[in-house]
Amino acid sequence: MTKPPKYWHKAKKILSKRDPVLRKIIRKYKKGFLTTKKRPFFSICRTIVGQQISTKAADSIWRKFEIKCRKKISPEVILKLSAHSLKGAGLSRQKVTYLKNIAKSFKKKSFNIRDLKKMDDDLAIDYITQLKGLGVWSAQMFLMFNLNRSDMFPTKDVGLLRAISKNYKVSYPPSKRFLNKISKKHSGYRSVFTWYMWRSIDPVDVEY
DSSP states (O other): OOOOOTTHHHHHHHHHHHOHHHHHHHHHSOSOOOOOOOOHHHHHHHHHHHTTSOHHHHHHHHHHHHHHTTTOOOHHHHHHSOHHHHHTTTOOHHHHHHHHHHHHHHHHTOSOHHHHHHSOHHHHHHHHTTSTTOOHHHHHHHHHHTSOOSOOOOTTOHHHHHHHHHHTTOOSSOOHHHHHHHHHHTTTOHHHHHHHHHHHHOSSOOOO
16 A cells, blocks of 8 residues: 655644644645655656646656557666657657656766765756656656655646645745745745645646
8 A cells, every 4th residue: 555755644734723724724634645656667657757748748648658568667668669660659759858868867877866866956957857758847847756854845837836826826936935935834845735726726636
């Protein structure tokens, strides 16, 4: 059975005291929590597929991508598949290139997960974004979903911005000033805040 991150229950109590808006959302969605696949390469592929498109579109492309890979998401499988075959799943030429490059990095072991685990959030983001195709948002998704880091606040995420706008009744996109205010209020557990924001506007748990 999947368990929540170690900090999850403590974070819920702390954030509920800090923020009455979030407290209502936490009470409404009692059962869900941030999950992880514990498969780094899988998570990065999932993140690339989800870049700059809606969750619904990403899920559709991912299903086709899994079929192409015969449910085996590994560097070896990605490298064997032709660019034409991957494009057939609905992937752009650019995303196909990114997937191929990242598969090479994992196969050569030039991307080291053990080193990454020892880094603080800022250093880890710098390390991940050295991989071509992975920007700050992708790095934050990886740290949040694969390593279960507690304090990710992906301000470039459309779903998060929409949820903040809706729940706090502010303009869309929220101003930088408001985002800074929200960031400070939930400091330490911004991954938890982000997860509940997503949950408040989407009946399906977000996964990467």
